[in-house]
Amino acid sequence: MNKVMSNKWIIALYVLPGFMFLAVLVYIPIVLTGYYGLMEWHGLGEMKFIGLGNYIKLIKDEMFWKSAYHSFLLALFSALSLIGYLLVALILAGRIKGADLFRKIYLIPMLLSSVAIAQLWLKIYHPTNGVLNLLLVAIGVEQPPTWLADPKIVLYAVFLAILWQYAGFYILIYYAALKNVPSALEEAARIDGAGPWQVAWKIKLPLISGVIKVTVVLAIVGSLKYFDLIYVMTGGGPNGASEVMASYMYRHAFKSFDFGYSSAIGFFLLLICLVVTWLIRKLTASDDHVQYS
Amino acid sequence: MRKVIWFSLAMLLAFSLALAGCGGGTETGGDSGGGTANGGSTDGETAGGGSEPKEVTLQFMHLWPAGSARQQNMIVNSIIEQFQNEYPHITIEQDILENEQYKNKLKVVSTSNSLPDIGMTWAAGFLEPYVKGQLFAPLDDLLEDGFKDEFVVGTVEAYAIDGKTYALPIELNIVPVYYNKALFEQFNLEVPETYDEFRHIVDTLAANGIAPIALGNRDRWTGSLWFMYLADRIGGDALNRAIDRSGSFTDESLVRAAAEVQELVRANAFNRGFNGLSNDEAKAEFLNGQAAMYLMGSWEHPNFTTNDEIPQEFRDSVGFFKFPIVEGGSGDINSWVGGPGVGLFVAENSPAKEEAKLFVRYFVEKWGEQAVTEAGVIPATKVDTANVDLPQKFIDLLNELNSASNITLFADVQMSPGVAEVHLNMIQSLFGLEIEPEEFAEVHEEALASEQ
Structure with a gap:
């Protein structure tokens, strides 16, 4: 077997199918999107080359920057919410009673499809028959907010649903990472007189810092390209109050049939994600590799 | 060792075949389009001559699958059956898709210029790019001899661009x-x-x-x-x-x-x-x-x-x-x-345009007789409310339609x-x-x- 693996041709052969799929489904479409972004094209008929025209339009497009702002806001919220998830995971990993049950409960949203989650939250937020407003009325609020219709609230209302959707995922990741921290280290710290707070802060967190970095990247990039719940719950409305970059791109492609422009948006979105990922890697890079044992 | 190499070679072969299959798919699509094109053009000539009609196959693409639009689907099938009995030399082949897929496919086949002979389109804004691309045939000759008066005012007009009508409506909603x-x-x-x-x-x-x-x-x-x-x-x-x-x-x-x-x-x-x-x-x-x-x-x-x-x-x-x-x-x-929903178009490059138009007119007439009673769909053609068995509220609505002064x-x-x-x-x-x-x-x- 080693002989086989030392032959470069055989390795290439093994990699080829996977690479072909990746190329056909990911890399080639990316290049094509970049190409369409340079065209004026309505999905039908002739394409017209307009150079960077779409990008110039994009830079000046207020609606795009508004949706970009919303996307970054979502990224910020997602990143901050990681702290909460980490706390929950620390508690769960601390051998409390019923931790296993709670872990499973937190994971449930991950098992639901986005559309089901959206329907669930639509029912919760319904202005007259929704659980939330019925509750508010019951405790004496006379005019409870119309969550998804008020342009000032709608964005945060949807964010809440999105954060809820991913909570279980991050808690699970942190939980698994924390469970991997050797208990010998914790015991040693305890013997040296460290309290639970110090154990968490000085022992556990540094040891899972690699995982934390990964989740930060996942949360931020995932937020920047986020689409599902926004699309189902509000469609980006009312009048763009909950629009994010991906839904704005979708709207231009499939509602306005402006495929050239939406390709430009899509390509720009990719660039933003790449730059942000690179930035995060750069900012969180550290030389001291903390290791177990 | 040997086994491994053979296996990987086999995989490679399988994979390249799969790829070739993908590539070939579009080609064969084009080929079959061309095939009907050839067959059809000769048919078109003989039909013009009017002596012995040759076999014609028409592709009809619509959006009423038996699952989600059962009643519409049944009417379509029964109309096609009647039509084929009346014109035995014409065969209608159906290509049925759900609404969204239908729109996507229509777009894709029109970029490769292989539209079905007959299909469904929406009015005005949807229709415009297809007409500008000269993909749909004008159907004004069908509307002569008073056929236009069969339609509710304002419905056919929604499918007209620059004075020519490119589709005949079959649904209407107010x-x-x-x-x-x-x-x-x-x-x-x-x-x-x-x-x-x-x-x-x-x-x-x-x-x-x-x-x-x-x-x-x-x-x-x-x-x-x-x-x-x-x-x-x-x-x-x-x-x-x-x-x-x-x-x-x-x-x-x-x-x-x-x-x-x-x-x-x-x-x-x-x-x-x-x-x-x-x-x-x-x-x-x-x-x-x-x-x-x-x-x-x-x-x-x-x-x-x-x-x-x-x-x-x-x-x-x-x-x-x-x-x-x-x-x-x-x-x-x-x-x-209000406005008409979908209408029937005939592809400009259809090799059997005359037969396709014949079918469109036949379909619109038969549809008008059956749609409302059997599927609750209001046709774009006027319904004779005296002779249909319908709930009163339906008849009231149809009467309103017949006396409509304008439909925006x-x-x-x-x-x-x-x-x-x-x-x-x-x-x-x-x-x-x-x-x-x-x-x-x-x-x-x-x-x-x-x-x-």
């Missing part, structure tokens, strides 16, 4: 105001004929804690219906003229219509949080009796007449009325907002997709009281003017 009779009785309200009476109803209901109107404006076109009717009743065809650029959107009557919409919002005429609700959620409020009125297309008519899933008692308590006239406005109470096509369908997006977003802002009526009009005017 938008009445549905109302809950029980709620109206409870507060001694009567069907309004004038807008003042209508406002009185709104105020009475709102004062009694009932949502007067169910509106799901997350979908945006729902709110557009209200604006369209007010524009029609106040300014006559001002909206149409603004869209076809013979007028301006800053026309006083359109601004007034927009202001009137905001008046309604301020009077709490609509259910709470309507801008965040979908049409289905709003419909649920109407069906629950939480809201008294619901302005919606007549595609909902079966829900208030024949649909067994909705309690008989509720269906009986739903009536409909025409949008009231506004005093001093130039609108006519028999003018409707849905604004977002009239406009090109780009402008329609602007319009729909502006509608949401207008209903949300985020912009002034004047600004609403100006943004529209700008978008429409920039298209020129």
